[in-house]
Amino acid sequence: MTPDSDHCTRRRLLRTGAVTVLGVAGTGVGAAQNETADSGDANPSGQADDGESPYTETYRNTIDSVVLVSVSGAGGGPGGGLGSGFVIDDQHIVTNNHVVQGASEGGIEIQFSNEEWRTASIVGTDVYSDLAVLSVEDMPDVADGLSLSESEPAIGQTVLAIGNPLGLDASVSHGIVSGTDRSLPSPTGFSIPAAIQTDAPINPGNSGGPLVGLEGDVLGVVFAGAGQTIGFAISALLANRVVPALIEDGTYEHAYMGVGVRPVGPEIAAEIGLDEPVGVLVVEVVPDGPADGVLEPSTRGRPTGGDVIVAIDGEAIPNQPALSSYLALETSPGDTIEIEIVRDGEPQTVELTLEARPDAERPPAPIPGGPGERPPSTEP
Template sequence: MNTPKAIVTLAAAAVLGAAGGAVVVGVVGDDGGGTKTVIEPASAQPQKVSVAQSSGSALSAKQIYADASDSVVYITSEITAQSSSADPYSEQSGQSGEATGSGFVVSKDGYIVTNAHVVNGAASVTVKIGDGNTQRAEVVGKDESTDIALLKVSGDSNLKPLSFADSDALTVGDNVFAIGNPFGLDRTLTTGVVSALQRQMTAPNGYTISGVIQTDAPINPGNSGGPLLDDEGHVIGVNSQILTGSSSSEGNVGIGFAAPSNTVKNVVEQLEQSGSVKHAYLGVQMGATESGTGATVSSLTSDGPAADAGLQAGDVIVGFDGRSVADASALSGFVNGKSVGDKVELTVRRDNAEKTISVTLGEQPAGAATSSSQSQQQVDPQQQVDPQQQQTDPQQQLPQQSDPYGQQSDPYGQSDPYGQQGQSQGQQGQSQQQIDPEQLLQQLMP
């Protein structure tokens, strides 16, 4: 059975570990531990992230690496032990160590984007800039619903920010490039194509991230939070999860997932301004569409934005602000790229006729587990593993079970929801040994 997982690599002491993400869809970081996140107010006059205009001129992989590699940073989070909780993404008691991942500079005044799971529970965070300079970073804010975090280091004229491109303009087959720190191998370049669009993945808090980009560019533990670039060297996604096989002989199988840049840009701008994020909300539940195109409204939230605007159950949404809506996932992705209070024009098919309805998007209710349009095509949140939970002895073989995570029928009813016991840094002498990455991958495979 193949399952999606987050990809972050975990390390105890000096070990290069992949405990958090080499299996199934994973978060891509390298070290893991428990931390206390510092939330700081953003500057009074935030600097907007840069949005690229396409030049129409494709660059070679060599050119893209030369231009972008110095913008990619190596992130190390010092994790301290925290008490266990029912949340499968929280750290287990008695765990400590490091979690490492990737990130990228988005402004000359020192803002850096990464995955939230890379810095979750971090007592301190350091980043190594492309020129080798290492700085202490502060967590400006995190958004668990999109697995995006914004860090801040001292501004430097030598910083080389990357620009965001329009992820909605991507097509299957476009060339893409990933730069990150897999297994601690800093600023590694891998190449591939856009394999599919409008995928969905589940964030650490159960929220469904829509409009996700699937790629065959090799992504491994340590790549979490790094950029997925288009053929002009602009950011079109943030590498977040991978799919791996259930067999212990398999590693990365060429299926990776990146959060789309349009969603990321919206989140980053809000984090920079206030340290928190409000998600736009349409207030509809989607069902199957008989015609195969569009998103059929199966029900509406009472007094929600869509209901207030006059949408009805049975309506088929075929357009969103002039863009064609292929399915419910596409609609959800469009909404995720908007802000609370934005007015959008929906093209709706009703009784064999089309009409345009204006909707002012609301705010996603607290505790809602899915994205704003609530598609039924969601990834089961129990299929995800937070890498910071997997701080196990690197020599320990995971159980061979039909359930790839070693879970019982009620995975959240255990003190350790993934059937593994954590360890503190230096708790076991074996954790000081150097582990061959291929061997480690096999050991981590269920």
């Protein structure tokens, strides 16, 4: 995906206590939301007596750490545009890989809330998680590091998306966590696992900014490539694994099984003798991959002879997103895992040693064009 391409405008920060700072981004049809949460029958709007919304304090406590990322492409080619990012310490900024991909040398400029500019360099990128870490010398004092959450958010939890949607600087939209453990399209043919779904309005320009809880902790890194009527973020749980490796090594190695899988529906479950349609059917095993000789694929796309993965290391695997999330969040290359399978109607346990994911075999596909999955999808 090319970086978010919005015109760069100057920041319009709301700093006086009497003003509600809900600069809510519009949805894909241009509708704005200015909702507030209930805080009891005496004040159903959720607003304080001074007119501030319940989200004002969270905005104030985080906005100085949220930045605008302006990118110039090499030779005036692809790579120009802007997105968002957020400071995590006195040197580093997290954003999306697709925001800075294709940037020319010295072509990444960062604007802070006090309107100071800095030139940033790329420390590391990971196309599989769509995360990137930038380095800035002489970080402005106004920008404190935000913390990545170490726990999964609750469904229904209130969240704020802070960034620069459609070039509207320092904007905030709000919503709830609509779902977790989602799979997002990636430019590689592998999905991005463990993602967060939200109904907070998200648009191009939001990419790379934080999705925060009301306590100000970062629950995810906003991903604006999947559409404007439903929002997603790369989970902080995944970022907590990837970001430190990018800072230390510039790269991150993902665990890899080397299988293609598909869901087990009622018809497949009946054919292979499962009591319930649960787990994932192995329909492809990559030659010379970790699963070669360990797992058996179905015959010519039919369930006959194919292994059904139902658990890993005692953790139930009810579907494909659960498999992807477990591998991404709980394992590393070199780990040996115990896989509970059903083979020819009989439960068995096999061991498999994971490897590092190989380089993508095909050119990246644009993120907005669709999930870009290989049918069947190849798991990490």
